[in-house]
Amino acid sequence: MAFALLSLVALNACEPKPAKEGSVAVAPAAAKDLHTQSNADSIAVSHLDLDINVDLAGKRISGTALWTIDNKNKLKELKLDTYDLTIDSVLVDGKKAPHTLAPALPHLGSALHIPIGDNAKQVAVYYKTGANARALQWLDPQQTHDKKSPFLYTQSESIYARSWIPCPDGPGIRYSYAARVTVPKGLLALMSAENPQQVNDSSVYHFKMETPVPAYLMALAVGDIQFRPINERTGVYAEPGMIDKVRNEFEDVGKMVTTAEQLYGPYRWGRYDVIVLPPGFPIGGMENPRLTFCTPTVIAGDRSLVSLIAHELAHSWSGNLVTNATWNDFWLNEGFTVYFERRIMEQLMGKTYSDMLWELGYQDLQTAVDEIGPKSPDTWLKLNLTGRDPDDGLTDIAYEKGSLLLETIERTVGRQQFDKFLNDYFNDHAFKTITTEQFLAYLDEHLLHGDSTLYKKIDIKAWVYGPGIPANCPRADMERFTKVDAERTKFLNGTAPAQLTTTGWTTHEWLHFLRKMPATLTDAQMKALDEQYKLTNTGNSEIADLWFVMSIRAGYKAAYPAMEQFLSTVGRRKFLQPLYAEMMKTPANQPMARNLYTKYRGNYHPLAQETLDKMVNKK
Numbered sequence: 001m002a003f004a005l006l007s008l009v010a011l012n013a014c015e016p017k018p019a020k021e022g023s024v025a026v027a028p029a030a031a032k033d034l035h036t037q038s039n040a041d042s043i044a045v046s047h048l049d050l051d052i053n054v055d056l057a058g059k060r061i062s063g064t065a066l067w068t069i070d071n072k073n074k075l076k077e078l079k080l081d082t083y084d085l086t087i088d089s090v091l092v093d094g095k096k097a098p099h100t101l102a103p104a105l106p107h108l109g110s111a112l113h114i115p116i117g118d119n120a121k122q123v124a125v126y127y128k129t130g131a132n133a134r135a136l137q138w139l140d141p142q143q144t145h146d147k148k149s150p151f152l153y154t155q156s157e158s159i160y161a162r163s164w165i166p167c168p169d170g171p172g173i174r175y176s177y178a179a180r181v182t183v184p185k186g187l188l189a190l191m192s193a194e195n196p197q198q199v200n201d202s203s204v205y206h207f208k209m210e211t212p213v214p215a216y217l218m219a220l221a222v223g224d225i226q227f228r229p230i231n232e233r234t235g236v237y238a239e240p241g242m243i244d245k246v247r248n249e250f251e252d253v254g255k256m257v258t259t260a261e262q263l264y265g266p267y268r269w270g271r272y273d274v275i276v277l278p279p280g281f282p283i284g285g286m287e288n289p290r291l292t293f294c295t296p297t298v299i300a301g302d303r304s305l306v307s308l309i310a311h312e313l314a315h316s317w318s319g320n321l322v323t324n325a326t327w328n329d330f331w332l333n334e335g336f337t338v339y340f341e342r343r344i345m346e347q348l349m350g351k352t353y354s355d356m357l358w359e360l361g362y363q364d365l366q367t368a369v370d371e372i373g374p375k376s377p378d379t380w381l382k383l384n385l386t387g388r389d390p391d392d393g394l395t396d397i398a399y400e401k402g403s404l405l406l407e408t409i410e411r412t413v414g415r416q417q418f419d420k421f422l423n424d425y426f427n428d429h430a431f432k433t434i435t436t437e438q439f440l441a442y443l444d445e446h447l448l449h450g451d452s453t454l455y456k457k458i459d460i461k462a463w464v465y466g467p468g469i470p471a472n473c474p475r476a477d478m479e480r481f482t483k484v485d486a487e488r489t490k491f492l493n494g495t496a497p498a499q500l501t502t503t504g505w506t507t508h509e510w511l512h513f514l515r516k517m518p519a520t521l522t523d524a525q526m527k528a529l530d531e532q533y534k535l536t537n538t539g540n541s542e543i544a545d546l547w548f549v550m551s552i553r554a555g556y557k558a559a560y561p562a563m564e565q566f567l568s569t570v571g572r573r574k575f576l577q578p579l580y581a582e583m584m585k586t587p588a589n590q591p592m593a594r595n596l597y598t599k600y601r602g603n604y605h606p607l608a609q610e611t612l613d614k615m616v617n618k619k
């Protein structure tokens with residue numbers, strides 16, 4: 001997971017306190033979201049009608065965002081978030097209104113101030129996007145899989161929706177939406193909404209999302225895209241040249257939805273589809289409602305990386321249904337989702353399989369804690385992102401420490417009780433937001449009941465408001481990895497790779513085998529592994545990425561052409577960052593990093609560019 005090293009910031013003194021042990025919980029007040037400048041929490045904003053034109057040649061979106069509001073508190077103005085938008089005009093209830101765009105603040109962009117009357121009902125903003133829209137990646141045909149048509153996709157989480165729609169851009173504000181999207185002839189448009197399944201002649205697509213969603217779940221993809229059903233309520237979208245492979249890889253997605261429902265209650269969003277995007281997509285997956293956005297690097301050919309889909313699907317409960325109130329509470333989205341993802345995978349693939357996912361996650365957590373610093377408040381589950389980019393919170397703390405807290409609670413109270421609790425949690429908070437403090441109060445009221453023995457065993461404050469990995473952190477059974485350890489030891493003691501027992505290994509066993517190798521292998525060792533297992537040319541992105549890092553360390557040049565090929569197309573930040581970071585570690589490899597980055601920077605997403613610019617271009 002990608003993140004920058006951060007400075008220590010003391011917790012805000014007026015931060016709400018966690019529920020006291022044994023106390024009768026009083027629901028703590030909602031927290032202020034410091035990453036939106038909108039006042040839409042005081043003006044009920046209920047619906048968005050979006051009417052936009054997507055100009056792929058000019059790389060610009062333009063159109064109207066029409067907001068339905070209820071000025072129940074009789075405020076004098078509506079404030080919306082914008083980032084690098086040009087505002088052409090604003091109408092309030094059909095009449096032209098003066099508006100001002102405040103100077104841009106770091107990370108947050110410019111607040112759009114619109115004066116409104118006490119009974120204002122509709123605010124229309126005519127706007128266009130700018131060249132620095134952080135949510136948008138415009139691809140030329142050669143940057144797509146099929147290399148025939150241009151492509152656009154958005155990535156709105158955490159606070160980038162404001163760079164393509166003037167909106168109240170905080171996770172605590174939900175609204176329904178309808179959209180009319182005009183695109184170039186022959187291309188298909190898809191949103192986080194009810195979607196078409198084929199291209200139409202008019203080039204105009206209509207969308208409806210009647211379930212209220214926060215702005216970070218607004219999404220749009222436009223390109224030469226085809227659809228294939230999996231079953232009656234799930235299916236896949238991808239470029240034509242990839243669609244059959246994608247359909248095959250995601251064969252089990254229908255089963256995943258049923259499994260998730262058996263665990264935590266009905267799927268409430270209608271259809272569940274997945275779109276596999278061109279390789280530049282900067283992240284692994286994004287839980288856009290009804291339509292998960294996904295990197296093509298999960299298409300390994302053997303369905304071995306599909307836990308990513310289980311993860312994005314699980315967000316249909318944790319995140320999209322019950323939403324973190326602010327980005328400081330991000331672990332409530334991601335930690336719950338990782339826990340849920342592993343429960344789905346356990347159900348589908350068996351416990352020895354999900355145990356491997358847990359252990360690899362634990363290793364990621366250890367790495368994250370080492371890199372951030374074991375005493376840093378950035379290793380608490382509850383974050384303090386005041387004045388910072390919410391992207392700073394995108395670390396394995398939220399994901400892995402968060403999920404391990406839930407695992408700790410499960411082991412303490414028993415699975416049956418914990419599952420009942422989670423079912424209630426999703427029901428009671430459906431379509432609402434929740435803060436960490438509200439969660440702790442709910443946990444006390446519905447599960448722990450002030451029981452001091454349970455509190456002692458779980459030590460919840462150490463997890464939520466304490467650094468590093470708590471002493472009671474659970475570990476998974478190591479049944480399958482113990483066997484891998486034995487093979488690795490044999491190899492390091494001189495056994496030829498051909499003599500090792502690796503039959504039946506999944507991606508996860510290979511990752512564990514390679515991760516725990518000594519920091520640097522000799523050229524001969526790298527060569528021997530490569531000859532036997534064809535690691536340089538593996539089609540598996542997770543294994544390839546790790547192998548290339550090892551190759552840079554070992555100076556194993558035979559892998560470099562394949563690594564360059566990988567870096568020239570793949571835009572997933574999680575893969576790019578370790579490779580460039582490894583090259584930047586030694587003066588001898590820095591010119592290679594700069595040279596490759598200069599060549600391929602243009603293929604990467606604006607957010608990946610921001611991360612890598614800081615790393616590669618520093619002197």
Ligand code: BES
Nearest residue numbers: 157158283284285286287308311394574
């Ligand atoms: N919601 C996240 C992606 C995200 C988080 C984007 C915060 C921007 C800001 C998504 O569900 C996610 O976690 N994706 C992971 C994959 C997952 C299997 C851990 C990723 O993209 O690597």
Ligand code: ZN
Nearest residue numbers: 311315334337
């Ligand atoms: Zn997630």
